[in-house]
Amino acid sequence: MNKISVVVPCFNEEEVLSMFYKKTSEVLNEIEDITYELLFVDDGSKDHTKDILRALSLKDDHCEFISFSRNFGKEAAMFAGLKKSSGDYVVIMDADLQHPPILLKEMYKAVSQEGYDCCAGKRVDRTGEGKMRNFLSHTFYKVMQKMCKMDMSDGCGDFRMMSRQMVDAILELKEYNRYMKGLFSFVGFDTKWIEFHNVQRVAGESKWNFSKLFAYALEGMFSFSTAPIVWIGNIGTAIMISSIIMAIFGLLVHVTSMFHLVCLILFLSGLQMLFVAILGQYTTKDYMESKQRPIYIVKETSRNLS
Structure with a gap:
């Protein structure tokens, strides 16, 4: 029986965690002949995120969490989750439900039956986002595509299910300055893309403002x-x-x-x-x-x- 590990980086996500847990668990329970774990990584949250994660881990044996001593950033949280995961297949998902859990079924079919090493979600629009942010994001990915000669096109994010072999390859890259979108592309492996439309956050506010996005863009540029x-x-x-x-x-x-x-x-x-x-x-x-x-x-x- 295959095991799926779902890695969920969390930073001040108290408003969405219960909804994420409910919807994602429902989808995973519908997939036949698998077991799973929900691995939450608390990235130094200042709200009640850790309290909710404690409660979930006591309530459901499928839930585990790691809590950082401070905020180390989403890249570090994803790395910690991948390192902690024990599944045959590992998924990275945002806690705000902008990564639709329903796609997990198709992703699992692609990596377990169709011969792919990775199945990733590709957002085909940015409905609900500001025009300026939309323009800057699109421009950044166009520039990165030409500069790095790797597949980092607009809409290709962290939402993906990977084989254990691909996860182990990523864990071999222990660099301090991490840009996961680049690392996913760097290690290669056969990837199937599933298109989906942009989904608004179910609650709360995005932690990514323009200054953080700009710093993240520079991180990608200078890293790759x-x-x-x-x-x-x-x-x-x-x-x-x-x-x-x-x-x-x-x-x-x-x-x-x-x-x-x-x-x-x-x-x-x-x-x-x-x-x-x-x-x-x-x-x-x-x-x-x-x-x-x-x-x-x-x-x-x-x-x-x-």
Whole structure:
């Protein structure tokens, strides 16, 4: 009998956990000849998330939880869940029910009967989201697709069911700076995509504001692409050639405008600072990797209650 592990990262999700548990359990109980576990990872929540998870773990033997000592981020929570999971197949789902539990049946069929290593949900629209956020997300994934040469197209998120072999491959990648969408693509394996329409949160508010989304986008860019370094070289070469042309032009027409000189100095100074910042991002990431700090720290688990 196959076992399905459902990994659920949670950060201040007290309003949705009961609904998620009910709907997901109902779907899993309808799948024949399987057993399952619901593995919740409390990412340092400040509300009553951990209290609800304690209650669920005492009420239902299928439910387990891990609670971090502080907020380490969703990437760390997903890694912890994958590491803790014991199923033949492992699913990653959001607690807000934006990942429809009903798709678990089709996902399980794809990985257990159709020969796929992974079956993932692909959101085909962003109904209910703001136009600006929609535009920025679409643009980011287009840029990432070209920069990284990997399958990270818009709508391809964390919602997926994976074979144990694929999960073990991901767990081999123990880097501190984690960008799971990139890691899923990096390890490869045959993936079937299931399209679904965007679903609004059943309760509560999204924890992803523009600043967090922007930081997450930079994390993906600097973790899986060296394109910014190439851009620096190309722009530097263009500026050098332009400066030579300007110098020759100045000698020919005797231009001595102080204003133009100040503008040029400010432009080049700003450009240098930008380049230093980009190089600093790569250096900082290498610095953090060299420290070999733990990706997360566990404070409490459901086993402490037994």
